[in-house]
Amino acid sequence: VDELRLIEAIEGALRARDRRVLRWLGDDAAVVRARGVAVTSIDTVADGVHFELSTHSSADVGHKALAAALSDLAAMGAEPGQAYVSLALPGSLGAQEALELMEGMETLADRTGTTIAGGDVVRSAALVVSVAVNGWAEQEGELVYRDGARPGDLLGVTGELGGSGAGLLLLQGQEVELPEAARQRLLERHRRPLPRLEAGAALAAAGASAMIDVSDGVAADAAHLARSSGVSIEVRLADLPLADGVELVARAAEVDPAELAATSGDDFELLLTASPSSRGSVESAARSAGAPLSWLGEVAEGSGIGFVDARGRRPRLRGYEHL
Numbered sequence: 001v002d003e004l005r006l007i008e009a010i011e012g013a014l015r016a017r018d019r020r021v022l023r024w025l026g027d028d029a030a031v032v033r034a035r036g037v038a039v040t041s042i043d044t045v046a047d048g049v050h051f052e053l054s055t056h057s058s059a060d061v062g063h064k065a066l067a068a069a070l071s072d073l074a075a076m077g078a079e080p081g082q083a084y085v086s087l088a089l090p091g092s093l094g095a096q097e098a099l100e101l102m103e104g105m106e107t108l109a110d111r112t113g114t115t116i117a118g119g120d121v122v123r124s125a126a127l128v129v130s131v132a133v134n135g136w137a138e139q140e141g142e143l144v145y146r147d148g149a150r151p152g153d154l155l156g157v158t159g160e161l162g163g164s165g166a167g168l169l170l171l172q173g174q175e176v177e178l179p180e181a182a183r184q185r186l187l188e189r190h191r192r193p194l195p196r197l198e199a200g201a202a203l204a205a206a207g208a209s210a211m212i213d214v215s216d217g218v219a220a221d222a223a224h225l226a227r228s229s230g231v232s233i234e235v236r237l238a239d240l241p242l243a244d245g246v247e248l249v250a251r252a253a254e255v256d257p258a259e260l261a262a263t264s265g266d267d268f269e270l271l272l273t274a275s276p277s278s279r280g281s282v283e284s285a286a287r288s289a290g291a292p293l294s295w296l297g298e299v300a301e302g303s304g305i306g307f308v309d310a311r312g313r314r315p316r317l318r319g320y321e322h323l
């Protein structure tokens, strides 16, 4: 890989779409006109750990690396601003694939109003992509943290769950009879997740008390909310909104569908809590942001998370503390 020519090609593929970006690629550092509060997160993905180049195109990898970072901004209710990218490229990855990786990322940047404002390229033994994102809000009060859940609050989630986990099972060779359209949607869900930026900002403005993006799976992410907020959370497994096809894939893999949906990661939906009095405004905020909302549990005093199934039993999900 001729690094200088690659960097030139990458710079040619990127666009600045934010007038606050005063200096970007091509100077020693980016210069951005600040707003009230900066919200910053970084995410790294590595070949063989977070994805396999045998089942993901390099454009998929670029998309997913930025999507995962932006999802953290969505979970804060912040508006996306700039992304900074470190590309560690193995000799086995050609310049064309590296460029396609950045083009995949740029397509999502365009869709979300993000400017890829800087980065670097280094040689490495394996493909590793780090993406730092900066989001903005006028005031801290516009943001939502993980620690605001209170006893009596409702637990809700946007969109659908289990799609990414079911897509991963398909990529790993799970055989199942599935309509082709559903199969493609599950694979897309795994390879090209979309961060819920619009919903995150709308839910924050509508009074969500705590929020987190579903990156580790609802069970683990609800446990993060419970721990940060000093409360307990009960999740009703029957109310998990399963993505189309998840049930069939789970049954083929001999996994309980609700358990797959609760414990598989990378759905990048938003898990939130809200007081009963803000239930209506949170529902309409989600609706107008184009994100279906499902209520799937309750917050109480105590600690840890628990699960209750459709028959009122309290199944144990492997790896989770119980009430």
Ligand SMILES: [Mg+2]
Binding pocket: 071, 072, 075, 212, 213, 215
């Ligand atoms: Mg997160």
